[in-house]
Amino acid sequence: MSETIRWGFLGLGSIARRFGNGFAFAPDNEIYAVASRSQAKADAFGAEYGATQCYGSYEALLNDAEVDVVYIGTPHNFHLPQTLMALEAGKHVLCEKPFAVNAREAALMIRRAQEKRLFLMDAFWTRFFPAMVKLRELLAQKVIGDVMLVSADFGYRTGSVTPESRHYSPSLAGGALLDVGSYCVQFASMVYGKQPIEIATQATLGSTGVDELSVSVFKYSDYELATVTTAIRLNTPHEARILGSEGYIALPRWWHPDEIQLVRRGKSETLRFEEIPGEGFCYEIMAVGDCIRAGATESAIMPLDETLAIMKTLDRMRAAWGLRYPFEA
Ligand SMILES: NC(=O)c1ccc[n+]([C@@H]2O[C@H](COP(=O)([O-])OP(=O)(O)OC[C@H]3O[C@@H](n4cnc5c(N)ncnc54)[C@H](OP(=O)(O)O)[C@@H]3O)[C@@H](O)[C@H]2O)c1
Numbered sequence: 001m002s003e004t005i006r007w008g009f010l011g012l013g014s015i016a017r018r019f020g021n022g023f024a025f026a027p028d029n030e031i032y033a034v035a036s037r038s039q040a041k042a043d044a045f046g047a048e049y050g051a052t053q054c055y056g057s058y059e060a061l062l063n064d065a066e067v068d069v070v071y072i073g074t075p076h077n078f079h080l081p082q083t084l085m086a087l088e089a090g091k092h093v094l095c096e097k098p099f100a101v102n103a104r105e106a107a108l109m110i111r112r113a114q115e116k117r118l119f120l121m122d123a124f125w126t127r128f129f130p131a132m133v134k135l136r137e138l139l140a141q142k143v144i145g146d147v148m149l150v151s152a153d154f155g156y157r158t159g160s161v162t163p164e165s166r167h168y169s170p171s172l173a174g175g176a177l178l179d180v181g182s183y184c185v186q187f188a189s190m191v192y193g194k195q196p197i198e199i200a201t202q203a204t205l206g207s208t209g210v211d212e213l214s215v216s217v218f219k220y221s222d223y224e225l226a227t228v229t230t231a232i233r234l235n236t237p238h239e240a241r242i243l244g245s246e247g248y249i250a251l252p253r254w255w256h257p258d259e260i261q262l263v264r265r266g267k268s269e270t271l272r273f274e275e276i277p278g279e280g281f282c283y284e285i286m287a288v289g290d291c292i293r294a295g296a297t298e299s300a301i302m303p304l305d306e307t308l309a310i311m312k313t314l315d316r317m318r319a320a321w322g323l324r325y326p327f328e329a
Contacts, residue, residue: 022281155231
């Protein structure tokens with residue numbers, strides 16, 4: 001493998017564009033190939049992002065021996081079959097969040113990557129921001145004492161209910177939880193290092209049957225709780241808070257953080273991380289590139305056993321709401 005990691009994109013929708021912009025700030029990683037179901041779209045995207053190869057089918061990209069790692073940016077329900085196809089073709093994989101639709105699918109993907117000894121990761125890019133690295137250090141140093149309460153919200157208001165869109169269509173695994181609530185669940189998982197023993201949750205299932213709004217309380221032990229708020233029909237503040245016995249930490253814009261507010265003994269201190277290149281996808285790109293160069297099959301920051309555990313928590317929340325997708329029957 002060359003020093004530069006050669007990426008291949010499967011699916012050229014909105015996240016592929018945003019993720020692609022991160023390569024300008026990720027040395028030793030290049031967008032080598034792009035694939036769309038449409039050759040014209042692949043050609044246009046490839047010209048704009050400087051790709052060497054532009055394919056009109058996903059299979060053609062997977063047959064290109066020069067591709068080191070495949071980035072999957074398609075709707076959630078395609079993550080399982082496309083990850084398996086990429087692994088079968090001998091490619092490392094970075095798969096967009098949510099990693100899969102449910103834990104059963106996630107387990108299949110993880111098992112196959114392990115059998116093939118290939119790198120696989122759930123694309124929670126949030127974890128790679130410098131502010132998140134610092135947050136993990138602060139928590140390890142117990143600067144706010146014992147953590148007792150975590151809260152995170154991630155909600156946005158889509159323009160209208162478009163039943164065929166990936167946000168609202170049950171056949172595309174729509175709903176707020178898998179789309180953005182999954183960020184909050186992985187955040188609580190990162191802070192506590194475990195999954196809740198009890199979950200109390202309420203959701204509003206809208207006209208298409210998917211969750212449009214929900215609020216949940218997680219209990220990890222008597223003195224370890226979390227709240228998770230998520231929506232696709234409501235803008236929320238996008239704030240996270242971690243409250244401990246000796247103070248608290250607040251993260252505005254927490255899923256792409258550039259600031260940590262630390263409050264201890266009545267004093268407030270703000271740590272700023274303002275020099276974020278572009279949107280900040282470069283941190284995740286570089287981390288994946290480094291893992292692949294080092295021969296790692298998973299990331300220590302976003303490990304596969306945690307991905308599976310998070311998927312199980314998401315399953316429990318959907319089960320409590322009675323939300324099953326048509327293809328899960
Ligand atoms: N990390 C993040 O911050 C972030 C942000 C947004 C979304 N995401 C995740 O990325 C994934 C894609 O989201 P997106 O917003 O980019 O969606 P999108 O704009 O709808 O793009 C998805 C792409 O998937 C491909 N695709 C293949 N089969 C499809 C089908 N039957 N229906 C629709 N699209 C199909 C299409 O690419 P071609 O036409 O080129 O084949 C399409 O452009 C989701 O899993 C989402 O959760 C992550």
